[in-house]
Amino acid sequence: MFATSSLLRTVSRQFSTSATTMSIKAKVLVYAQHGQPESVLKCISHELPSSPQGSDVLVQTIASPVNPSDINQIQGVYPSKPDKTTAFGTSEPVAPCGNEGLFKVLAVGNKVTSLKAGDWCIPSNVNFGTWRSHALTDESSLLKISKTITEEQAATISVNPSSAYQMLTMFEDLKPGDWFIQNGGNSQVGRAAIQIGKKLGLQSISIVRNRDNLQELVDELTALGATKVITEEDNASREFGKTIAEWTKGSPIKLALNCVGGENCSNMARKLGKDATLVSYGAMSMKPVMIPTQLFIFKNLTAKGFWITANVTRVPGSKENTLKAVQKMMEDGDLVDVKVTHVPVSADGSEEEVFKAFETALTNSKQGKQLVRFT
């Protein structure tokens, strides 16, 4: 399973400039070919120097979430892909897994200015490969995160809350008192949008699936800051449109966030006012975005898509600004909700132990967000 001989070559190369340095055995989840994670993933180890040079930073992972997009990436059905490399010491090129995670700085090279030992940081870009115990990387690949937020918040700040924040702020110029509507109100992004929306002074209508304990969920989302929570059946009812009009007092709903598609999306679009924008970031129903043509023609609706990976590249500085704003909300207690299941593993554990932790997280990933925590 592990290409020991080429690993040794890499280790030798890494030690060529500081032969007497202590080393760390880093474990990293990789794949050589795309496929189902259980078939193609393996955990390999490689040695890293414990005293980084120049602008290098040595980090140990605190927590790595398993996101649906990480799995899609391994399956080969996600447009953003990490480069394959032999830098981990394998004979054939492999790609590292995971795009989001929180690290603790163990040591820095003498040219590093933005980070010091003990600091927290996250990858500044996607495709970093966060499913690993340690990494040695250039300072520019990392962004410092202050310890004023929890580890769970910091480990999951880059995708869901950042997506919610950018969708609420980068498409329509919403002012306090303005309304937005979203489906998937109980998703991670939906819950983040409720909280961030409230902090921005916005009023929200969140569409959720009907269920036995509906009132419980309504109460929970309302406590998070939802103005109104409605079911898919409410959303589908023309009659119910009058109730919404009473709530909004004729104020046009300017923004819709769609992660469902199909009829749900059509019905949500009907609630929008003139010149509104419908932003799609998911397709949980597996159906396409469906929008009545007359809404485009006579209401001047705009439909756009949102992909945080592309958006932060398209808009320079947007990742940093978003992190700053979201982190502030987390510090102030405005954004409290992170529902995760912890999967603990020792950073000094064996390849098999680290592999097993991610295997467990992958197996349970449909039962809620899994967070592999290195101790």
Add this chain to the structure above:
Amino acid sequence: MFATSSLLRTVSRQFSTSATTMSIKAKVLVYAQHGQPESVLKCISHELPSSPQGSDVLVQTIASPVNPSDINQIQGVYPSKPDKTTAFGTSEPVAPCGNEGLFKVLAVGNKVTSLKAGDWCIPSNVNFGTWRSHALTDESSLLKISKTITEEQAATISVNPSSAYQMLTMFEDLKPGDWFIQNGGNSQVGRAAIQIGKKLGLQSISIVRNRDNLQELVDELTALGATKVITEEDNASREFGKTIAEWTKGSPIKLALNCVGGENCSNMARKLGKDATLVSYGAMSMKPVMIPTQLFIFKNLTAKGFWITANVTRVPGSKENTLKAVQKMMEDGDLVDVKVTHVPVSADGSEEEVFKAFETALTNSKQGKQLVRFT
């Protein structure tokens, strides 16, 4: 049928300032309530002074097309509606029909500067009421049209070719050599887009319905300037995507014009490149705009709507600029195609005769564009 007594009052009022002026008996198609045209339309007449005062202009209609949107307006299912008025001398308020048409100036008031007797003109705004024999109106309601184009071209310049021009120029910054794709390639707007696109140096793919004499239509549209004409079956075939890629040589298709909706629209959207725009202006399939979600998310597709009535208001000067550009193309022979069926009627004819002409045009309106021509 005709409210003679109130008509007389209007006539008296109109003549109060110039009692000795000759008058003209104007016929106008109106409706008091929305409904099917055959049930609610009537033709009324009213007297107009033959010597207009001040900034007034007296015009005689040359030609009035019957557009689908005119019919929808009468049915009450169109968002833009003319105000109802008693100015035609009726006791109950009525709305005039028709939004597009060509007029000849019969006489102008002494303050009129932009028009003189004999000039051609078209309404500067919608809801003018063009289904009539004559009109007396303020100079500002009319735009002069030079006689360098045909009557058919001038009478139908405001909607179809203007829509095609604006959709090709106001959504994406297309450069010569760039590609666009459209469905409804054989529609009036589609044929205009082919010709205008060619004049702008653009390359086009037009999707048409399959038919027995397909090659005939392909030859016809190619002669108009279409780069490629494909069927809905071609558009639906994933295999055919390769053929399109060969045509475009990897150049991304940046704009799609959609007047069909449904699966046709989904398949057309799949042909688009990154950051492209899909503009919907109709829904001939009666199905909604359907677009695979991943195109929004991973290709950053934007979907918009186009309604020329709203667009010319939203963008000041766009109507004048568009008319100028389209008229130039018509003058230069770049935009030659106007397929209309003439329905002749005398401008001095009776109410019954004028009514009958529009009745005939309405009856035949599904067999191609009808043009009521006043002689």
